[in-house]
Amino acid sequence: MKKFTSVRDVENINRLVKEALIEKQFPFANKELGKNKTLGLIFLNPSLRTRLSTQRAAQNLGMDVIVMNLDKEGWSIETKDGVVMDGSAAEHIKEAAAVIGQYCEIIGVRSFPKLLNRDEDYSNEVLNKFIQYAGVPVVSLESATLHPFQSLADLITITEIWNSKPKTVNSKPKVVLTWAPHPKILPQSVPNSFAEWMVRADVDLVITHPQGYELDTRFTSLPPTGGEGRGGVAKIMYNQDEAFKGADFIYAKNWSSYKEYGKILSQDKNWMITNKKMALTNNAKFMHCLPVRRNMIVADEVLDSPASGVIRQAGNRIWSAQIILKKILEQL
Ligand code: CP
Numbered sequence: 001m002k003k004f005t006s007v008r009d010v011e012n013i014n015r016l017v018k019e020a021l022i023e024k025q026f027p028f029a030n031k032e033l034g035k036n037k038t039l040g041l042i043f044l045n046p047s048l049r050t051r052l053s054t055q056r057a058a059q060n061l062g063m064d065v066i067v068m069n070l071d072k073e074g075w076s077i078e079t080k081d082g083v084v085m086d087g088s089a090a091e092h093i094k095e096a097a098a099v100i101g102q103y104c105e106i107i108g109v110r111s112f113p114k115l116l117n118r119d120e121d122y123s124n125e126v127l128n129k130f131i132q133y134a135g136v137p138v139v140s141l142e143s144a145t146l147h148p149f150q151s152l153a154d155l156i157t158i159t160e161i162w163n164s165k166p167k168t169v170n171s172k173p174k175v176v177l178t179w180a181p182h183p184k185i186l187p188q189s190v191p192n193s194f195a196e197w198m199v200r201a202d203v204d205l206v207i208t209h210p211q212g213y214e215l216d217t218r219f220t221s222l223p224p225t226g227g228e229g230r231g232g233v234a235k236i237m238y239n240q241d242e243a244f245k246g247a248d249f250i251y252a253k254n255w256s257s258y259k260e261y262g263k264i265l266s267q268d269k270n271w272m273i274t275n276k277k278m279a280l281t282n283n284a285k286f287m288h289c290l291p292v293r294r295n296m297i298v299a300d301e302v303l304d305s306p307a308s309g310v311i312r313q314a315g316n317r318i319w320s321a322q323i324i325l326k327k328i329l330e331q332l
Contacts, residue, residue, distance in 0.1 A: 034063030
């Protein structure tokens with residue numbers, strides 16, 4: 001593996017999850033693999049889980065880690081080509097990425113969208129320029145459009161929980177991705193990413209949201225030529241209560257509109273996840289990538305109940321990062 005920016009960089013997601021669960025069972029089995037190798041984690045936005053879980057994963061593999069909050073600690077970066085740099089930007093991303101590549105064997109980059117211009121955000125300029133100029137493998141720590149380490153951890157969590165339940169042969173979990181209200185404008189990266197992993201997984205995916213919050217269909221359906229496994233298309237439902245019926249997993253997330261790009265179209269509190277909503281499900285586990293706003297996205301009564309899987313889900317971020325770093329290290 002030379003980069004990890006999307007599920008499209010993965011050959012077989014089912015095998016990847018199995019391998020990640022082996023890392024979880026034997027975290028230090030490959031401690032020699034990363035010896036004398038350095039992971040650079042470059043953040044242009046805040047993080048708790050991604051920063052710490054990826055560091056922990058790298059340390060489990062014997063790597064050294066350097067972390068930089070480039071937006072606060074570095075020179076202001078220019079990303080456009082051919083510009084006269086007479087403004088505030090002191091360094092071009094061409095040099096910045098190439099220089100960081102001199103210090104690290106693998107680079108992780110977090111760069112959120114600005115949510116002002118859809119085409120600009122969906123071009124993922126910062127991540128792609130790091131890939132272009134760093135000269136070493138690059139992994140996404142959440143881009144403008146996708147969050148692959150999170151989605152892999154989500155699939156690991158769903159697999160673990162589902163495999164621990166008694167079930168009939170060939171049964172698949174019903175997984176519901178639900179929009180929920182939030183006071184701020186948030187990206188589509190987590191739901192896009194979750195959808196593009198789930199349409200390739202052995203699950204039935206339903207996405208529920210108010211009208212106008214439809215995600216980019218490139219992520220909610222499997223292209224005719226792509227991917228292994230079952231493949232499929234997410235079922236879109238505008239009635240949350242109907243969508244929740246019989247669900248085995250409820251994955252809540254807020255996102256801003258893709259169609260009316262970056263706009264908040266609803267703050268309807270009726271979409272918050274409560275015990276009453278969870279009672280419609282098949283004793284579902286509640287999932288969220290965190291951080292989560294209590295009593296906006298989800299009521300305390302759900303988050304503090306045994307139905308919540310969010311801490312396990314966050315814990316699985318280590319194994320998601322560890323299996324990907326291991327695969328890249330093996331090919332250095
Ligand atoms: N879920 C997630 O990526 O968390 P952080 O933003 O804290 O890294």
